Amino acid sequence: MEDVNHNSVPNAAINWQTTLNKLSASTTNTNSSGVATVKLSGNDVGQATVTASINTSSLKNDQVKFINTIEDTWYVTTDSSTYTSSAIKGYPDLGFVTSAPTTGPTELDWAPSGNYSKVSTPVTLVDNSGQQYTVNLKGYRQSDCSQRPLNAAVGCSSSGGYQARFTWSRSDNQTIPPGHYTGLIHFYGQDWHTSWAFEYRLTLDLTIN
Incomplete structure (x- = not known):
């Protein structure tokens, strides 16, 4: 001074x-x-x-x-389940994109149509057989203003930040037989205006009875 x-x-x-x-x-x-x-x-x-x-x-x-890599585990033991990530704050316009092995939107869209994004990721049966299946999920971007498709970047005036939300439904995955499975939901929170991105590595621990 x-x-x-x-x-x-x-x-x-x-x-x-x-x-x-x-x-x-x-x-x-x-x-x-x-x-x-x-x-x-x-x-x-x-x-x-x-x-x-x-x-x-x-x-x-x-x-x-x-900035850091956010790791978490989503335990699913019922026919329907929802996971909501920790929020990213301080960015006015931010959405989420998927990365291998997870498939889904890979680029931000300012205001995509529809209510959700289709997201899928491989899971492996936990019995040493190595048998793999693909889990189908619905992906959303949640803010204090609205719930939109996962890769929506349109801003919200609230300071609460943005969260990724995924839903699992047994009805969307009827071809997967009963068993205990694990897999990775890999995605990033990405700023619309810059190249800044925040990595999420979400382990899916899935039990189908």
Whole structure:
């Protein structure tokens, strides 16, 4: 921090705010060089906007991104089941695309028609036989505004972020015999405006009676 004469201003109280995760302090003082720092950390995935302010002046940085590979397991033991992912926040226009071995939409669409995306992925029978089948799912993008097909990128004004949602129905998979199966639902949360993407690796643990 500098005054109008470009001299460093020590011991000035800087106020901090963030739109994602947690700051180590809401206020810190500048050091002898006029520099104030704060730490931002947390488990939420997405883009954060950090604002530093003093009196009537403020400075924003919206280039802080929290990125990791999100791994989870979806246990299915009934004839119908729904999985909803953790949310990605901080991106105004974001959707989800599939990646091998999962098949489904591979590119974002601003406002695709229909209510859902067709998604499928291979599952293997857990008996050492290696027998494989294809599971058919329905994929959605969920926001505070609406539920759309998985690869929809049209924005929602809410700050709640975007979640991927998959539904399993036995009626869509009648050719798969009873048994215990595992497979991978592999997909990404992708920003409409940039190349940023967040990887999800969802293990499907499926029991059909």
